[in-house]
Amino acid sequence: MDFLQTLKIALRALRTNKMRSFLTMLGIIIGIAAVIAMMAVGSGASYVISQQIASIGSNIILVIPGSTTSGGLRTGSGGAQTLTSDDVKAIMNECPSVGLAAGTVRTSGQVVYGNLNWSTVIMGGTPELFEIREWPVTAGRNITQQDVDSAVKVCLLGQTVADNLFGSADPVGNIVRIKKIPFTVIGVLERKGQSPQGTDQDDTLFVPLRTAQRNLSRSHHTNNVGAVIVKAKSEELLGKAEEEINSLLNQRHRITGGKEPDFSTRNLSEILAVAEKSAKAMSLLLGAVASISLIVGGIGIMNIMLVSVTERTREIGIRMAIGAKKNDILMQFMTEAVLLTMLGGLIGIALGTGGATIVSSLLGWPTMISIQSISIAFVFSAAVGIFFGFYPARKAAGLNPIDALRYE
Amino acid sequence: MSDVISLTDIRRVFTMGDQQFEALKGVSYNVAAGEFVAIMGASGSGKSTCMNILGCLDRPTSGQYLLDGLDVGTMGPNQLADIRNKKLGFVFQGFNLLARTPAVENVELPLVYAGIHAKERRHKALMAMEQVGLSGKEKNHSSQLSGGQQQRVAIARALVNNPAVILADEPTGNLDSATSEEIMSLFMALNKQGITIIMVTHEHDVAAYAGRQITFKDGKIILDSKNGLTV
Numbered sequence: 030m031d032f033l034q035t036l037k038i039a040l041r042a043l044r045t046n047k048m049r050s051f052l053t054m055l056g057i058i059i060g061i062a063a064v065i066a067m068m069a070v071g072s073g074a075s076y077v078i079s080q081q082i083a084s085i086g087s088n089i090i091l092v093i094p095g096s097t098t099s100g101g102l103r104t105g106s107g108g109a110q111t112l113t114s115d116d117v118k119a120i121m122n123e124c125p126s127v128g129l130a131a132g133t134v135r136t137s138g139q140v141v142y143g144n145l146n147w148s149t150v151i152m153g154g155t156p157e158l159f160e161i162r163e164w165p166v167t168a169g170r171n172i173t174q175q176d177v178d179s180a181v182k183v184c185l186l187g188q189t190v191a192d193n194l195f196g197s198a199d200p201v202g203n204i205v206r207i208k209k210i211p212f213t214v215i216g217v218l219e220r221k222g223q224s225p226q227g228t229d230q231d232d233t234l235f236v237p238l239r240t241a242q243r244n245l246s247r248s249h250h251t252n253n254v255g256a257v258i259v260k261a262k263s264e265e266l267l268g269k270a271e272e273e274i275n276s277l278l279n280q281r282h283r284i285t286g287g288k289e290p291d292f293s294t295r296n297l298s299e300i301l302a303v304a305e306k307s308a309k310a311m312s313l314l315l316g317a318v319a320s321i322s323l324i325v326g327g328i329g330i331m332n333i334m335l336v337s338v339t340e341r342t343r344e345i346g347i348r349m350a351i352g353a354k355k356n357d358i359l360m361q362f363m364t365e366a367v368l369l370t371m372l373g374g375l376i377g378i379a380l381g382t383g384g385a386t387i388v389s390s391l392l393g394w395p396t397m398i399s400i401q402s403i404s405i406a407f408v409f410s411a412a413v414g415i416f417f418g419f420y421p422a423r424k425a426a427g428l429n430p431i432d433a434l435r436y437e
Numbered sequence: 438m439s440d441v442i443s444l445t446d447i448r449r450v451f452t453m454g455d456q457q458f459e460a461l462k463g464v465s466y467n468v469a470a471g472e473f474v475a476i477m478g479a480s481g482s483g484k485s486t487c488m489n490i491l492g493c494l495d496r497p498t499s500g501q502y503l504l505d506g507l508d509v510g511t512m513g514p515n516q517l518a519d520i521r522n523k524k525l526g527f528v529f530q531g532f533n534l535l536a537r538t539p540a541v542e543n544v545e546l547p548l549v550y551a552g553i554h555a556k557e558r559r560h561k562a563l564m565a566m567e568q569v570g571l572s573g574k575e576k577n578h579s580s581q582l583s584g585g586q587q588q589r590v591a592i593a594r595a596l597v598n599n600p601a602v603i604l605a606d607e608p609t610g611n612l613d614s615a616t617s618e619e620i621m622s623l624f625m626a627l628n629k630q631g632i633t634i635i636m637v638t639h640e641h642d643v644a645a646y647a648g649r650q651i652t653f654k655d656g657k658i659i660l661d662s663k664n665g666l667t668v
Contacts, residue, residue: 034549045537347533350494351594352522352550354515430494434533 035357039365042337050369053333056326057373057413058380061406063319065381068402070388071312073395078305084221084230085297086162088128088264090271092120092257092278095291110253111291114238116281117257123277126270128262131158132254134241140234141206142194149190150233151207153241159218161260169201169216172237176215180239184212187231188220210244212236271296323409326373327417334366334421345425346433359426366418367411374410378403440503441601441633442468442491447500449486460486461497462656468602468635473628475644476637478653485606487653488637492525492604493517505601522550526595530607532587534579534594541566541575544593551598565593569623585616592623596632603627605636609643621646 043050094111117132134153139146152158155177159165166185176183184205191200200214221230242251261270271294284290338345345358382398389396449461461483468474478484489495490502493509496517502509505524512520521527526547534543544562553561566572569589579587588608595603605624609617625646628634636647644650652660660667 031552031554041537343533344535347535348546348550349518350492350521350527350533351547352518354518354550356515357550431489434494434529 035360035364036368038361039368042341042365043368046337049333053329054369054373054376056329057323057370057410058326058377060319060323060326060413061374061377061410062381062384063322064316064406064409065378065398065402066384066388066396067315067319068312069381069385069396069398070394071308071315072399072402073389073397075305075308075312076397077395078308080222081224082302082305084224086164086258086260088261088267089161089297090259090261090267090274091295091297092259092274093293093295094255095289095293111282112254112257113252114242114254115252116278117254119277119281120257120259120274124270124273126262126266126273127259129157129161129260131155131161131258132238132256133158133258134238134246134253134255136241136245138208138245140190140194142200142203145194147190147193149187151241151245152233152235153238153245154235155238158235158258161258164221165219166216167219168199169214171216172235176237177239180243181237182210182212182240182244183215183237185216185218185235186214187218187233187235189229189232190234191217207234207236208245267296320409323413327370327413330366330369330414331417331421334362334418335424337365338362338421338425341425342428342433342436345428346430346436349428349430350434355426358428359422362422362425363415363418366422367414370410370414370418371407374407377410378406381406439470440467441470441472441505442635443501443503444491445501447487447490447497447502449483449490449495450498460656461490463500464656464658465500466651466658466661468633470601470633471628471631472633472649473624473647474635474649474651475647476635476651476653477639477641477644479639482653483656484637484653486656488604488606488635491602491635492527493520518550522547523598524601526598526600526603528588528591528595528603528605528608530610532579532584532591532611534587534590536580537578539576539578540571540582540590543579543590544597546594547598561597562593565597566590568596568627569593583616584612585619588612588616588620589623592620592627596627602633602635605634607638608636609638609640617643 092112112132114132117130120127121130131154136151137149138151139148140151154172156172156174159171165171169185172183172185175181184207186194186200194200194205195203200217203214204211205214206212218231218235224230236245238254239251242253246253259270259274261267274294275290278292279285279290282291348358382403385396385398388394444467445465447461447464448459451458451460464483464487476484476487486495490497493504493512497510500510504520507520507524509517509520527533534540535546541559541562544565545558548558548561563572563575566575569592571586571589571593574582574586574590579590582590592603608624609620612620621643624634624636634647636643638644649663650660651658
């Protein structure tokens with residue numbers, strides 16, 4: 030018997046009991062919709078995390094000064110002023126696994142433009158900083174090495190700062206006052222969004238490193254940097270670069286034996302990779318919970334198919350008497366079950382996709398629907414049909430034609 | 438004339454738990470091509486068991502059954518399904534048409550399992566329906582047909598594959614006498630065209646339409662008469 034005919038018979042059987050077919054399908058519809066929606070929420074979350082990783086820049090190591098003790102009080106990490114611009118140069122030149130290194134200083138203060146003012150983070154940086162963080166300007170120009178060398182009083186605005194001081198006007202070329210010192214705005218940076226910790230990365234103002242060291246830093250040592258951001262040449266070289274930096278700085282800072290280092294290194298990408306992994310595990314977990322409802326739906330299919338086989342015993346007998354083989358009957362009922370689950374799967378995919386979209390627009394959760402999760406759901410729904418349809422179909426095919434014909 | 442059916446010492450024993458019941462106790466007879474045979478007997482006489490064996494729905498415990506020269510007793514379930522499909526046509530007491538299915542598709546059903554494609558199927562089905570006088574009723578569902586018409590659809594379904602034998606099991610059992618006569622004349626007409634028919638019935642006036650009557654009692658043939666003469 031050809032497949033088209035089998036399909037036609039199955040469709041007719043499903044149409045005969047429209048309400049029952051729909052209710053049976055509902056189990057699969059809900060199951061598949063739940064799987065799709067849960068996967069969408071889960072992969073949306075891990076997508077956001079990976080975006081944040083990208084927003085920091087890739088393959089980054091952070092070098093920060095250690096703590097210091099003054100008058101019996103220990104400051105926290107970064108409290109000491111032990112890293113200098115010379116350390117940055119040495120890291121750049123002497124560590125073969127390091128691609129780029131940028132010293133930064135960080136302070137905060139009030140920025141004034143006309144009658145508006147805004148309190149923000151003020152960072153001193155070099156051109157390398159923007160390259161490492163993959164952070165281009167949308168208007169104006171970037172800070173150049175020359176700006177740094179001559180300690181020019183110019184600044185770059187993050188989007189949030191630009192919005193608060195200038196609104197929709199173009200800030201480039203205007204003068205703002207930082208701690209009462211006038212700075213010329215040379216550019217505005219592209220919007221970067223939230224950091225993995227949730228702080229607004231665009232609420233920052235950048236000035237050339239040396240300008241910050243000389244004019245804005247509270248420190249008297251004008252060669253000090255607050256932190257060094259290092260980019261390794263590749264992901265594989267991250268660990269090696271970290272080792273090289275440690276041994277170089279130990280040597281430069283004469284740290285030997287049991288002496289505690291006056292700096293520490295942090296590998297940011299690693300921390301975030303862990304976060305991403307846990308988000309992925311979460312999405313798998315959600316998917317697993319949702320697929321339980323799919324199994325429940327499958328049991329519903331099996332139940333109804335068994336009822337259907339009993340109801341149609343006589344029909345099975347007629348078909349067998351006029352020449353249907355066991356295989357024909359098996360295929361007929363399997364086709365019916367698979368058709369039910371695949372139709373349910375398709376509706377479920379549509380519903381799940383819609384549901385995910387509604388969730389993301391109502392709750393503001395990021396959701397992502399991948400072709401992969403849709404195809405997995407579809408294949409899974411067919412598999413449920415095959416798995417749960419087999420037992421009833423085999424029962425139908427195993428009927429004795431004489432008994433089946435006499436069945437009332 | 439060659440024999441379409443040849444039964445030799447057919448026995449059928451049913452086992453229920455440790456009880457054994459012999460429904461057929463050594464039955465032998467031949468049916469030649471073109472014969473119209475009525476099988477008679479009270480219920481429990483073994484006629485239905487014999488019919489199931491003739492219809493390849495059941496297999497004898499012992500004995501030989503040749504259908505159109507083929508030894509059916511040694512065949513597996515799939516081969517038997519093929520034999521039922523190609524060599525036999527069934528007509529039942531309760532018509533046994535598929536519900537909510539147009540008449541013509543009911544007639545087509547054996548051809549579907551024979552693997553014949555749609556166009557030829559429809560052509561053959563329409564011819565069979567014409568043969569039983571049902572032209573114009575192709576699209577009707579069984580619920581829209583009278584009992585007599587439903588039985589005609591069933592006969593058309595039995596005819597459509599050009600079987601060697603048509604097996605009819607109490608074909609008039611569910612019909613009033615006028616419709617019964619109609620169906621029996623149809624059988625007579627088909628028999629005149631050379632179609633072999635074996636019919637189970639317990640009504641003497643229905644059996645009288647057949648040229649030969651075989652009477653069963655207690656699992657054995659007690660009378661086999663042709664045109665009123667004992668064979």
